[in-house]
Amino acid sequence: xxxxxxxxxxxxxxxxxxxxxxxxxxxxxxxxxxxxxxxxxxxxxxxxxxxxxxxxxxxxxxxxxxxxxxxxxxxxxxxxxxxxxxxxxxxxxxxxxxxxxxxxxxxxxxxxxxxxxxxxxxxxxxxxxxxxxxxxxx
Amino acid sequence: xxxxxxxxxxxxxxxxxxxxxxxxxxxxxxxxxxxxxxxxxxxxxxxxxxxxxxxxxxxxxxxxxxxxxxxxxxxxxxxxxxxxxxxxxxxxxxxxxxxxxxxxxxxxxxxxxxxxxxxxxxxxxxxxxxxxxxxxxxxxxxxxxxxxxxxxx
Numbered sequence: 622x623x624x625x626x627x628x629x630x631x632x633x634x635x636x637x638x639x640x641x642x643x644x645x646x647x648x649x650x651x652x653x654x655x656x657x658x659x660x661x662x663x664x665x666x667x668x669x670x671x672x673x674x675x676x677x678x679x680x681x682x683x684x685x686x687x688x689x690x691x692x693x694x695x696x697x698x699x700x701x702x703x704x705x706x707x708x709x710x711x712x713x714x715x716x717x718x719x720x721x722x723x724x725x726x727x728x729x730x731x732x733x734x735x736x737x738x739x740x741x742x743x744x745x746x747x748x749x750x751x752x753x754x755x756x757x758x759x
Numbered sequence: 760x761x762x763x764x765x766x767x768x769x770x771x772x773x774x775x776x777x778x779x780x781x782x783x784x785x786x787x788x789x790x791x792x793x794x795x796x797x798x799x800x801x802x803x804x805x806x807x808x809x810x811x812x813x814x815x816x817x818x819x820x821x822x823x824x825x826x827x828x829x830x831x832x833x834x835x836x837x838x839x840x841x842x843x844x845x846x847x848x849x850x851x852x853x854x855x856x857x858x859x860x861x862x863x864x865x866x867x868x869x870x871x872x873x874x875x876x877x878x879x880x881x882x883x884x885x886x887x888x889x890x891x892x893x894x895x896x897x898x899x900x901x902x903x904x905x906x907x908x909x910x911x912x
Binding site for chain 2: 623624625626627628630631632634635638675676677678679682683719720
C-alpha cells in the first residue's frame, strides 16, 4: 500500500519545481497591457506583438531573425514589440498566449487581425500586415 | 538548428500513450505489482523514438491509423524539433531509471519516477508547457548545448 504514495510524491516534486520557477520569476516586472495599447493607438500603425521566452529555442533561432529582416525591409511602417512572457505575463494572459513563439498582428486601431502560433515566416507576416492596413510601396 | 514543418499531433499522441499507460499500469499495479514491467517497455518506446523516426511507435500509430481515420487532426507548425526530441530523451531516461528500480524491486521509486513523467506529459499535453524544452533552453544558456542566438529585437 506504500505504492499509494507514488503519485503524491511525484506531484509534490513537479509542483515544487514549478513553484521554484514561479518564485524565481516573481521579482521580475510586469507591464500592463493598457500601456501598450495606448502607445500603439498614438502611432496609428499596424503592429506585431511577438511573444517569446527563454525556453523557446525557435524564437531565438528563427522567429527573431525573420522579424528582424521584416523590420529592416519595412522601416517605419510598422512597430514590432518583443514580449518575454516571463517578464510580462499579464500581456501574455491578455492575448491568451499558450505557445511560443506567437506573433499577433494588430491593425492601426489595435484590433487583432491575425494570430500565428508557432514560427511565422517574414512573408506570411508581411502579407498579414498588408491585410491589416499597412501601406504598400508602389 | 533547422526549422521544419513539424506535426505537434505526434507529440500529443506520444503524451497520451504515456499518460494512459502509466496511470493504468499504476492502478493495475496496486493489485498486480508485476505490471510494473510496463515501465521498461515505455522506456524502450521513448528511447527508440528518439533514436529513429522509423522506430517511433506513437508516430507510426499516428501516421498509419489515427490521422488517416481522422481521429487525430494534424497540427503542423514550423519549428525546430530538437527541444522536443530532448524532452522525449529526458522522459526516456526517467523511465529507464524507473526500469532499473523495477528490476531491483524498488517499486515505489519506480512509480514515483513514472508519475513524474506522466505529470510532465500532462502539462505538455494540456497546456503546451514542455519541461524538457525548458531544460534544453537552460542547457543552451549555460553553454552545454550549442545554439546560435540573435540579440533581442
